[in-house]
Amino acid sequence: MDKIKTLSIDLETFSDVDLKKCGIYKYTESPNFEILLFAYSINGGEVTVIDLANGEEVPIEVLSALSDKSVTKWAFNATFERICLSAWLRKNYPEHFSSYGTSDDTVGNYLNPSSWKCSMIWSAYIGLPLSLEGVGAVLGLQEQKMKEGKDLIRYFCVPCKPTKSNGSRTRNFPMHDITKWTTFISYNRRDVEVEMSIQKKLSKFPVPEFIWDEYHIDQKINDRGIAIDIDVVEQAIKMDEHSKEKLSEEMKKLTNIDNPNSVVQMKQWLSDNGVKTDTIGKKAVSEMLKDAPQKLSDVLTLRQQLSKSSIKKYQAMKNAVCIDNRARGMFQFYGANRSGRWSGKIIQLQNLPQNHMPDLEQARNLVKSGNYDALEMLYDSVPEVLSELIRTAFIPKPGYKFVVADFSAIEARVLSHLAQESWRNKVFANNGDIYCASASAMFGVTVEKHGQNSHLRQKGKISELGLGYGGGCGALKSMGALDMGLAEEELQSLVDAWRTSNPNIVQFWWDVDKAVKIAIKQKTTIETHGIYFIYQSGMLFIKLPSGRRLTYVKPKIGINQFGGESVTYEGVGATKKWERIESYGPKFVENIVQAISRDILSYAMHTLSHYFICGHVHDELIIECPMDESLDVICEQMGRTPPWIKKLQLRADGYETMFYKKD
Structure with missing residues (x-):
């Protein structure tokens, strides 16, 4: 047999943990996790499918290749295959598992990513979709991903509901539908064929080696994970439930609404009280609060607190946290199609609420110790405090x-x-404040953060944030210019002033x-x-x-x-x-x-x-x-x-x- 240089892999797996909610690392920690089918191609040759669910075994040379640094392993979304195989090898073939990292690092349960490459990342690098089906369709491949896949995965890969007709079983095995299982084997084979076709099609546009180095650093960060203070998370979830019950009771008393969370009932109540509105979203409620009479104001404030959705982040943390209290797999390499930036997954660290509380640590300690009464007594809004504390659950x-x-x-x-906007580069070279400098350039006066003309800094800031990429009045509005007290009629003059003071940037566009x-x-x-x-x-x-x-x-x-x-x-x-x-x-x-x-x-x-x-x-x-x-x-x-x-x-x-x- 030829020496293995490359191995293209696709797995079909079972776990009773929800992959979408919890991520791949938690998914493989379940004692019920197993690999059902293992399809592979050696050096671009014919695809072999090993039916592990029916007792077939993976050849020894393939097992050895999985942790051999000289063999390049390919898969579409290779993180999935690498983490699944890490768990599977550790459990079934520990002699073929070797980890990486130092003893004080937290990556030791996973195969070294340095010999893995991912055709999904290759596709993303060429501006293509992040799904195998999407890439196959856009490239017009002869081999397309089989449409039956979703139904087969639902049947074999996740628990099923026990019913009379299925004998109250909670899981479907190959023997429960031989025809479906045969199709599933073909589906598994086809995924490797599609993955190899993508490689062939994209061979004219290789990914530079330094991008693969970046991918390997990304995989290491995902493997390492970030520790979560599970006490803070569990207490926050409890306190949120308690707070929502109290707020709902208060809302019922004030409005006689059966279900304070019902948008329809809430709109009806507002209408009965003289406020017609199409939406009761965050912005609309903030607008209504500006000139609402006391009773209406009380109800709308309660509505705001009840609809605080950022608390869901705590639930996402609880879902994702691994046995060692670390959340892993939070970052998607090349997730942003146009720039190649990272995007967030599962907990989504990219869009956590900000914190502005001066006594953050005190509030955190009250939540961690479960002291709801003190929290309620010291702060106006429990949901608001819990929202500001989300970041502090990472330790x-x-x-x-x-x-x-x-x-x-x-x-x-x-x-x-x-x-080459030289006045700006000088500001940065001197560690100056770009918002003050921008306002100075726009209005022709000295602007200091806490000194003369400091009121103009805000205009400099909003112009800097909104106008660097050709934005106009609309961009300033979406940055919140009107909420900051700027008048609509002065926006165009801000746009003009910023562009006049930055001629080289405008020329660059x-x-x-x-x-x-x-x-x-x-x-x-x-x-x-x-x-x-x-x-x-x-x-x-x-x-x-x-x-x-x-x-x-x-x-x-x-x-x-x-x-x-x-x-x-x-x-x-x-x-x-x-x-x-x-x-x-x-x-x-x-x-x-x-x-x-x-x-x-x-x-x-x-x-x-x-x-x-x-x-x-x-x-x-x-x-x-x-x-x-x-x-x-x-x-x-x-x-x-x-x-x-x-x-x-x-x-x-x-x-x-x-x-x-x-x-």
Whole structure:
């Protein structure tokens, strides 16, 4: 037999743990977890399916290959296969399992990701969907994923409801439907064939090795997980239930509504009390509260508290937490299609509520000890407190602390650097406040944070956050300009003032717009501001300073709604479906700046990979380290400018804490 160089794998598994709610790490911890079918291809050859559920065995050379670093293992969403095989080998073939990491790390239960590659990540790198079915359809493969899959998975891979007709069993085995099982084996085989077809189809567009290195760092962070204070989580869930009961009772007394959670009943009650509204969403209720009489105000405030959905995060934590009280698999590498940024999974650390309470630790201690009465007595709203405490449920392991470090104004710095907006780069070089400096440039007066003209800083801030990528009045509104007390009629003058004071950024938008159009029309390569726009094989590639490429599938020049030229390409749109998307210069600039910011974070992860990185949110890293580690040293290492973007004014700041929070 030839030496195994590559192994393409697909598994079908059973567990009584809900994969969607709990994630793959918790899924494989169930004592009832097992692998049913193991399909593989050696060196791109014919696919073999091992029917483990019916007692077949995996050949010894394949078992050895699973932890052999010289064999590249491929799968679509390879994390699933790697974590399943880690649990399965440890239980059934411990002699073939070898872990990685040091003894004080928390990755020891999993196979080393360094010899694994993922065709889902390859697809994402080329701007394709993150599902096997979606990729197969877009690429028009001969082998398509079998449509029967979902029904077969529902039948064999998850528990079933006990009924009279199925003899009260809670699980379907192969013997319960031989025909379905035979189809399931074909389905398993087909998934490996589709996965190999994707590799063949994408072979012209290989993923650079440094991206695979980034993927391996990502897998290590996911394997390591982040510790959860389970006492805080369980008490918060209890307190939330108790609080909701009390709020519901109060609401019933004030309104005589049977079900205070019913949107229909609530709208009817408001209507009976003189308030007609189509929605009682968060924004609408806040609007109504502005001028509501006392009785109405009391009811609407209760409504706000009852509908606090951020508490669901505690339930997500409880669902995902592993036996060692760590939540794993929270980050999706290349989850954001256009920029290649990470996205969040399961608990979704990317959208945790902020905390602004001055006495955060005191409130946390009251929740941890289950002291509901004190919490209710000291604070206006229990749901509000629980919401602000969500971040604090993440803790370092005993004897360690968190260092949380992030890049200061990273997108503004990258945008200023690329556009060569020199006054802005000077502000960053001198560690100035960009919001004050921006307001000074816009209004021609000195603006200091707590000094002269400080009232203008807010206008500088909202302009900075809303206008860097071609946004106008609408962008300012969506950033909350009107809620901050700005008048609608002054918004356009803010847009004009910001653009006038940033001529090089505005020029950068249109230089990029022009370069994209030339590349597509002339099927050529063109450069502007150190960024390369390459048309090749019916794709538009944007080559970033890091060497990474952004991909736009089947770009075309069309006409937009205003009668001007526009660029369209195929991708996953806002509807989560594959469709034609329209874009233009400032939008491409946004993709570029966010993508470069992501590459800088990735570079920092590499620099800091000797530490235990256990989480990251946008431009921030959460590091679990011994008490004597220096915060300044970590921030200095994180703030090092990558060699591929020399002279960028980069800065990282951080803080130490015994629980995660927004500093």
